[in-house]
Amino acid sequence: MEFHEAKRFSDDTEQKTALVDIDETICFYSEKRRYDLSEPNMENIAKINKLYDAGWKIVYWTARGGATGVDWSDLTKQQLKEWGCKFSELSVGEKPDYDLLICDKTKRIEEL
Numbered sequence: 820m821e822f823h824e825a826k827r828f829s830d831d832t833e834q835k836t837a838l839v840d841i842d843e844t845i846c847f848y849s850e851k852r853r854y855d856l857s858e859p860n861m862e863n864i865a866k867i868n869k870l871y872d873a874g875w876k877i878v879y880w881t882a883r884g885g886a887t888g889v890d891w892s893d894l895t896k897q898q899l900k901e902w903g904c905k906f907s908e909l910s911v912g913e914k915p916d917y918d919l920l921i922c923d924k925t926k927r928i929e930e931l
Contacts, residue, residue, distance in 0.1 A: 845928070
């Protein structure tokens with residue numbers, strides 16, 4: 820069996836990709852955690868837009884509806900548009916439901 824050396828990050832000639840969560844990353848909730856009541860955090864959205872403007876592929880990746888089977892695609896697209904989010908792709912309901920993500924490439928929005 821032949822092995823190849825895996826790269827940790829894309830090289831400078833390739834477009835870099837960022838998977839970005841939506842809830843509690845670019846929007847927050849004052850009271851009930853209802854998607855239609857989410858409030859955008861424009862400072863965090865600006866951080867992601869800056870990556871997009873720098874040539875990154877931005878994929879908003881949310882678990883909305885993943886556990887319930889409800890399709891939140893239309894509402895989510897509308898919210899991203901209203902909030903001025905720049906992105907390449909949107910994935911709704913395909914993100915696994917989890918409590919902790921451990922990864923060598925993970926950053927919290929506050930670290931950007």
